[in-house]
Structure formats: C-alpha cells, structure tokens
Amino acid sequence: MPVTDARARATAPAVLTPRLRLVLVLLLAAQFMLAVDFSVLNVALPVIGTGLGFPAAHLQWIGTAFALCAAGFTLLFGRVADLFGRRRLFLGGLAVLGAASLLGGLAGNPEVLIAARVLQGLATAAVTPAGLSLLTTSFPEGPLREKALGLNGALMSAGFTTGAILGGLLTDLLSWRWAFFVNVPVALAVLLVAPAVVAESRPDGRPRLDVPGALSVTLGLLAVVLGLTQAGEHGWGAPSALLPAGAGAVLLIVFGAVERRVAEPLVPLGVLGRRSVAWGNAAGLIAFLTETSLVFLLTLYLQEVLGFSPLAAGLSFGVLGAGTVVGGSAAPKVIGRIGSARTLIGGGILQAGCTAALLGLGDTRSSLGLLLVATFAGGVGNMLVIVGFMVTATSGLADREQGLATGLATMTQQIGITMGTPVMSAVATAATTGTGAAAVLGGLRAAIAVNAALVLLSTLTSALFLRGPRPGPR
Missing domain, CATH: 4.10.860 (DNA Excision Repair, Uvrb; Chain A)
Incomplete structure (x- = not known):
C-alpha cells in the first residue's frame, strides 16, 4: 500500500460523528433522487403522450433529452466542481433540478416538457459528480469512505429500480405530473440544510479551465x-x-x-493512465450497462412472455432492489477483508453466473421463482462490482483530483446506463425470428447470453489488470 494511502487510513475517522452522519444522509438523499429520475417516467410515457398530445414517434425524446445532458456534461461539471467549489456546484445544481422538476410537472405542451428534461439532465450532470466528490472528500480513504460509497452505490442502483415502481404507482394513483413534483420537496429540504453542515471543498489554487x-x-x-x-x-x-x-x-x-x-x-493523462482509474472505470461501465439493460430485457419477458401488467412487472423488481441494498451494505465489509479489486472480481463472477442462470427462463409463470432468486443474487454481485469500482477509481488520488475522478466515475455510470438498453434491444431484435411469445423469448435469451458474456469478459480483464494487495488490518 502506498505511504499516502496508509497515512490516509491512519488519519481517517473511526466512527461517524453526528455531523458526518447528517452530511451522509443529505448527499445520499440527493444521489438517490437523481437515480430515480433515470427511470421514473418510463412507465408513464404513453400517458404523457396522450395527456400532452405528444406524437408517439417522439416520446423517446423525453428520455433522450435527459440522457444526452446527464452523460454529455458530467465530465465537464466534475472538473468545474474541482475548480470553483464542489458545494457551490452541488447546491446550484439542486436548485436547477428543483425548478426544472416544478416546470416539468406544470408543463402544458411537449416543448416545455422537453425543456424541463434538458434542465434536469444538466442538473444531474452537475449534482452527481459534485455530490460524489463531496462524499469522497468528507470521508478520507478508509472504512468510512468505503461504507459511504457502499451506501451510495446501493441507493443509486436501488433508485433506478425504485423509479420504475414509483413511476407506476404515481401514474396510477395520482398523475404522471407527480413523477416530477416528487423531486421538489427533496431538493428544497437538502438546499435548506446542506449549507449549514456540508463544508465547501476546492483546491487552494484555481487553475485555468x-x-x-x-x-x-x-x-x-x-x-x-x-x-x-x-x-x-x-x-x-x-x-x-x-x-x-x-x-x-x-x-x-x-x-x-x-x-x-x-x-x-481537463483530464490529465497521468490520471487516466492509472490502472485503478482506467480499468476500474471499464469494469464500472460494464456493470451499469449490463444490469440496467437486464432490467429492460426482463421487463419485456414479464410483460410480453408471461403477460404481467406494467405495474406488476415493476413490482417484481423489488427483489432486485433488495439485492442491491444487501450488496451495497455488505460491500464495505468485503472490501475491508479482501480489498476493492478482489471484491469487484468476486461480484462480477456472481453477477455473470446469475445472469447466465436466467437462460433457463421458460414461457410459463413457474419460471418466476428462478427470476426472483437470480435477480436478487445478481443484484448483490452487481453492487459488489459497483462499490468496488467506485472505491478503486477514486482511491490514491489527491483531494484536488476528486472532482475529476468522480466526474469520470459518474460519466462511466451514465454512459453505461444510456448504452445498455439500445445495445441489448438491438441484440434481442436481431435474434427474434417470427412473432409470438416463443419468438420474443428466443430473442431475449440471446440478449441475456450476450449480457452474461460481457460481465464475464469484464471480470476476466479486471482479474488481469486490477490485481492488488490485500488490505492491512484495521
């Protein structure tokens, strides 16, 4: 272990103080809200189209407008956070998110709704890396940072699943507009409390952008x-x-x-040249790509093969959400025992095996048991990979580089989420021959096989390039 790492571990707080606990709650609440935004509108798209007169051919732009900005600007904003202050960008982004959510909920035409989604995407690109860098600078390298990143990863992954469930419930019980409005009180609460408890974080000097x-x-x-x-x-x-x-x-x-x-x-090549940064982010990209796209594939399976309603299909992913929470909670302890690289590799093996097990899904509801067990265990494995990736990709770097490191990690996450569905959709479509449930199942099995192969390949490359020593005693 490098001297700097050992010194950081030696000076890291041993327990969460009341202030640090409140900082953690605020930052995690913001990150969870952002994760929910990725999927909360998916179930509601047809209803939105009818309510606003949105042409069906253009409905995908509700998601695309958000994804473009969230992924495209995140690296830039991660560096801006380093240069001009992470708390300042975090709070400014939250204010924009709250205003954009209010605008989206009140939208009376497609143009206003798309503008709101653009602003939500820009706010996400600012808040996510700024919040993550505040997390890594508030908790020095060591057990507390690993615990914080574990909870962050669990809530972000669970937020993606929760968004699908929450979107269905809000749309069915109230209105699709509440998928926007629900952000407003959360953003307002964080904005009111955070300035008093979250310290500003920025480098002593201010280099040029x-x-x-x-x-x-x-x-x-x-x-x-x-x-x-x-x-x-x-x-x-x-x-x-x-x-x-x-x-x-x-x-x-x-x-x-x-x-x-x-x-x-903007991105010093010396940072990108670090194995932990380069290969950690590569593993994170595949982890987000495969798990979020697997949700898409299994949604098609539940609805088009087994005949579930959209709400019932969404609720079925509660088991996957539980798996991610278990994995995120266990990850810091596993990292403490075997190190972040080995945790990432072990999680990848578990995720690959559980994804491959889904090839046994059939066209009757007797397969539901296999789906629930495999998605729970696969969620645990996926979260071990994600937390292992977050710890690996942000460790061994100076505080002045944390915005860059977390910007890269956030970019990796958001591009993985964005890539997953189109990649697996194209594979499933190409492998589907004919019509009917049997044909759909054949295409989905092909995509699931590709998904499992990607996880396995990523795990093998991590085993080759992310080998590291076991952590010392704590």
Missing part, C-alpha cells in the same frame, strides 16, 4: 450518446445513429490530442 478540451469532450459525448439512443430506436445501421456516433468518436480523438498539448488539461 481547459476550454478546447471541455468543448471537444462535451460535444463528443453528446454525439456518441445521441448515436446510441438513435440506434436503439432506428437500428445500428441507420444514418441517424451512425453519423452522430462517428462524429462523436472523431471529437473524442480530438479531445485526446488536445489533452496531450495543453498545460492544464
């Missing part, structure tokens, strides 16, 4: 995410998918060239 790098990476990510979302809608060979994806790839290459030449790069 790398404007060429910021423009090229932001535009590149926006183009890539747009290409991915269009691929899910129109197919991978469609010009509307290939052109933005190709342009995005070129812009990201330009970004790499810019970072090699500027004096104060």
Whole structure:
C-alpha cells in the first residue's frame, strides 16, 4: 500500500460523528433522487403522450433529452466542481433540478416538457459528480469512505429500480405530473440544510479551465450518446445513429490530442493512465450497462412472455432492489477483508453466473421463482462490482483530483446506463425470428447470453489488470 494511502487510513475517522452522519444522509438523499429520475417516467410515457398530445414517434425524446445532458456534461461539471467549489456546484445544481422538476410537472405542451428534461439532465450532470466528490472528500480513504460509497452505490442502483415502481404507482394513483413534483420537496429540504453542515471543498489554487478540451469532450459525448439512443430506436445501421456516433468518436480523438498539448488539461493523462482509474472505470461501465439493460430485457419477458401488467412487472423488481441494498451494505465489509479489486472480481463472477442462470427462463409463470432468486443474487454481485469500482477509481488520488475522478466515475455510470438498453434491444431484435411469445423469448435469451458474456469478459480483464494487495488490518 502506498505511504499516502496508509497515512490516509491512519488519519481517517473511526466512527461517524453526528455531523458526518447528517452530511451522509443529505448527499445520499440527493444521489438517490437523481437515480430515480433515470427511470421514473418510463412507465408513464404513453400517458404523457396522450395527456400532452405528444406524437408517439417522439416520446423517446423525453428520455433522450435527459440522457444526452446527464452523460454529455458530467465530465465537464466534475472538473468545474474541482475548480470553483464542489458545494457551490452541488447546491446550484439542486436548485436547477428543483425548478426544472416544478416546470416539468406544470408543463402544458411537449416543448416545455422537453425543456424541463434538458434542465434536469444538466442538473444531474452537475449534482452527481459534485455530490460524489463531496462524499469522497468528507470521508478520507478508509472504512468510512468505503461504507459511504457502499451506501451510495446501493441507493443509486436501488433508485433506478425504485423509479420504475414509483413511476407506476404515481401514474396510477395520482398523475404522471407527480413523477416530477416528487423531486421538489427533496431538493428544497437538502438546499435548506446542506449549507449549514456540508463544508465547501476546492483546491487552494484555481487553475485555468481547459476550454478546447471541455468543448471537444462535451460535444463528443453528446454525439456518441445521441448515436446510441438513435440506434436503439432506428437500428445500428441507420444514418441517424451512425453519423452522430462517428462524429462523436472523431471529437473524442480530438479531445485526446488536445489533452496531450495543453498545460492544464481537463483530464490529465497521468490520471487516466492509472490502472485503478482506467480499468476500474471499464469494469464500472460494464456493470451499469449490463444490469440496467437486464432490467429492460426482463421487463419485456414479464410483460410480453408471461403477460404481467406494467405495474406488476415493476413490482417484481423489488427483489432486485433488495439485492442491491444487501450488496451495497455488505460491500464495505468485503472490501475491508479482501480489498476493492478482489471484491469487484468476486461480484462480477456472481453477477455473470446469475445472469447466465436466467437462460433457463421458460414461457410459463413457474419460471418466476428462478427470476426472483437470480435477480436478487445478481443484484448483490452487481453492487459488489459497483462499490468496488467506485472505491478503486477514486482511491490514491489527491483531494484536488476528486472532482475529476468522480466526474469520470459518474460519466462511466451514465454512459453505461444510456448504452445498455439500445445495445441489448438491438441484440434481442436481431435474434427474434417470427412473432409470438416463443419468438420474443428466443430473442431475449440471446440478449441475456450476450449480457452474461460481457460481465464475464469484464471480470476476466479486471482479474488481469486490477490485481492488488490485500488490505492491512484495521
């Protein structure tokens, strides 16, 4: 273990003080709310379309507008948080999120709703890395940071599942508008309390912002995410998918060239060159891509093969949510025993095995038991990977680089979530021959097999490149 790591562990608080406990609650509440926003409107899309006169062909832009901004701007805002103050960006982003949610709930036409989703995406891109960097700087490397990151990962993953359930309940019992309104009191409560308990965090000096790098990476990510979302809608060979994806790839290459030449790069290549950062984020990308897309595949299975209602299908994922909470709670203890890299690898093996077990799903409701057991255990494994990735990718870095590290981790998370559904949708569609439940099941099995293979490949690469010593006694 490097000297700096050992010193950080030696000086880290041994217990949560009342103030740190309140800081943790506030930051976790904000992160959970952001995770819910990713999926809370999915069930409500048809109702929104009818209520606002939204053309069915354009309904996907309710999700795309959010995903574009949330993924495209997160790296930029992560660095802005380092330069100008993490608490300042966190609170400003929350204020925008609350206002955007109110705007979305009051929207009377599609244009206002899309504008609200754009603002929600921008707020998410600001609040997520700022909140995560406040978490890592408030809790020095050691058991408390691992516990905080474990709870953060569990709540974010559970939030994605909760969003689907909550969206169905709010839409059925009240109105789709409450999927927006529910954010307002949470944002307001955090805004009122956080300034008194969350300390500002920023470097002593204020380096210049790398404007060429910021423009090229932001535009590149926006183009890539747009290409991915269009691929899910129109197919991978469609010009509307290939052109933005190709342009995005070129812009990201330009970004790499810019970072090699500027004096104060947005992303120092020395940070990206660290194995823990590069391969930790690679594992995190696959973890988010595979688990969120598996929810999509199993939603199709439950509704189109087993005939469940949307609400019943959403409620079935409560077991997966419970698995993520168990995994997130257990992850810090596992990391304390075997280290973050080994935790990540062990979680990947468990997730891959449970995903492969889902290949045994049939076309009768007797398969529901297998689905529930496999998704629970797979959720535990996935959360071990996610917490292992978060700890690995943010450890061994100075506080002045935490906004960058958490920005990269957040970008990884959001791109993984954005990529998962179009990738697996394309695989399932290509493998579906004919019509009817049997044909749908065949396509879903092919996509589940690809999903399991991706998890296994990621686990093997992590085993090769993230080998590290066991932690010392605590």
